Amino acid sequence: MSSDPWGRVDETGTVYVRTAEGEKVVGSWQAGTPEEALAYFERKYEGLVVEIGLLEKRVKTTDLSAKDAQTAIEHIRHQVDEHHVVGDLAALSARLDKLVATVDSRREERKAQKAKQADEARSAKEALVTEAEELAQSEQWRSAGERLRALVDTWKGLPRLDRKSDDELWHRFSHARSAFSKRRKAHFAQLDAQREDARKAKERLVAEAEALQNSTDWGATAARYRELMADWKAAGRAQREHEDDLWNRFRGAQDVFFAARSGVFAERDAEQTENLTAKEELADEAEKLVPVTDLKAARAAFRTLNERWEAIGHVPRDARPKVEGRMHAVERAIQEAEEAEWRRTNPEARARAAGLTGQLQDAVEKLRKQIDAARAAGNDAKADKLSKELEGRQALLDQALKGLEEFGG
Template identity: 90%
Template sequence: MSSDPWGRVDETGTVYVRTADGEQVVGSWQAGSPEEALAYFERKYEGLVVEIGLLEKRVKTTDLSAKDAQAAIDHIREQVDAHHAVGDLDALRVRLDKLVELVEARREERKAQRAKQSDEARHAKEALVAEAEELSQSDQWRAAGERLRALVDTWKGLPRLDRKSDDELWHRFSHARSAFSKRRKQHFAQLDAQREEARKTKERLVAEAEALSNSTDWGVTAARYRELMSEWKAAGRAQREHEDDLWNRFRGAQDVFFAARSSVFAERDAEQAENLKLKEELAEEAEKLLPITDLKAARAAFRNVNERWEAIGHVPRDARPKVEGRMHAVERAIQEAEEAEWRRTNPEARARAEGLTGQLQAAVDKLRGQIEQARAQGNNARADKLQRELEGRQALLDQALKGLQEFGG
């Protein structure tokens, strides 16, 4: 009989291993000496030690899944429990038990990590939804539309949540985008309708202007042309592709009439030359109103100049564009000043601008706080992501502040 601290071979060739539960039969050995039998089963034990060591290393240093790790542990445990090796099998069981604990700890750690990532993704998507719902009420059609498209790209880059939560947030996000698109379509549809109405009105005015172009009733026709011009200005702008063509036809019809009248009144050329001199003086007088510092006074003064201008009569045709252009330049300056004054004093537009600015400022302040918190927690990845979002929101705020300055705010 031969033995060592962990096993023995009896006189029949039966090999035993010593465990905490007493001796267990390892197997029968008839191929050689008892020493060879113990050596053989000790090598099997060393093989189990090596296998457990490798598994411990894999669990600690690789991303081996908990399921695969547990399967490997179970496989080795079956071999240990089969008692087909000579050595400290109880020590191997202890190592396997500790390995199970480690695998479970890693499982919980990964579970917590997934929960954290999911929570971060949820907060990020909730923030996107909140911004999209805010933008859905914006009248800044281009800026808000571009920002919503950017939010979609950001959304696509975030991981999915559980199906119910993800679907609910996406529904709100999608609804906000749809609401904005619907409002924008309604706005431009209304604008198109107004321009279409202007086109129809101007086509009617063009038709009448062209019908009058061959009239020889100089006084009545000239007066009607002035009325048509007033109606033209009141009609508003047509679509861009129609506006220039309609204007050229309208002005062309007037030119035909006034050219014919000028040929008939050739003898009045001297009078027209004098008219030109007077109108140039009035244009110079009007130009002295610039730059406009007192809109009300400038408007009244220009009206006075314009009344005298209208009373003078026609000037030579080739000189008309230049002298009229001088007056039109002053008129445009007054109109621009009136529009600026209207924008500055329009309480509804001002309130809308102030409201948007306040919302954007609050969002910027909130983002800055979140960035500081993320930095303090060492979460630089989240902080960098929030920083990029802050830059986009800050750009919108800067734009809103610039618009607010137009109201004197």
């Protein structure tokens, strides 16, 4: 007969384990000594200890689900309750009870976390829907379209809500995108229709211009060409792939006619030389408008000069590229000034610049307060570190303020 604090073996080879409720039969051992019997069942007990320890670690350090953890606990508890081991079974039961409490606590934590994540996801999706509905009314087709695509990517990255809420929000979100797409499609369809009308109108003008190019009725034909040019400008732009070809044909037909007229009226060279002088004087006046300081005045002045230019008539053929090039250079300068003015007064760009400046100002003010607090607390190392960060933020702020000045304040 052999025994230890947690078990014993009687003379028949029956092994017992001691519990608070009394001795329980563990099993029977006939193959060796009682000491070997106790050692065998103690090893089985240590196996349960190790198994519980591993489960405790998994519960604390992994994302083991509460359901799986509970199943594992019940499996081990069943082995403990069957008492086929020798050791402190009450200690094992206590550890399992504590583990159950831990799993329940983790279950509640995860439940609360999921509820929080659901609230955050709902708020995020509601914000996406609100922005999408605002963008649906925009006429900034490219930027709004790109932003809506970005919102879709953001939506896909958010967790799903309950089916009813998610479907309702998605319906609003999808409806806003569809409304924008419908408006954009209608806009470009109308634009395409206008360009197609312009193409047909310009094809008719080209056909007439080419029909007139061999005319010798110089005065009437030249007048008609001027009318055709006015009609051309009023027709608007055709599709890009047609515009240049139509213009080249239209201008080519005029060139054929005016070249022939110039050949026939060679005696008018003197008049054309005078025209050249007059146009060079106009080019001199036009060049004084550059650099553009008063866009409105420059535009009006150039329009007047251009009307006088058109009224002057032709210049010698070999001199035309140079003198026209001077006027075109001034016209391009005014157009560039118009584009710069548009960019400067662009409310979207101004808003972005103002927003960035405000964020940087807040960041600089926050850093200054943190530095003062660190100095007051005697933490000079932290204050010095924050001061270096402040230098960088201040440099960005100075740059942003300078950029904002370009928008007029």
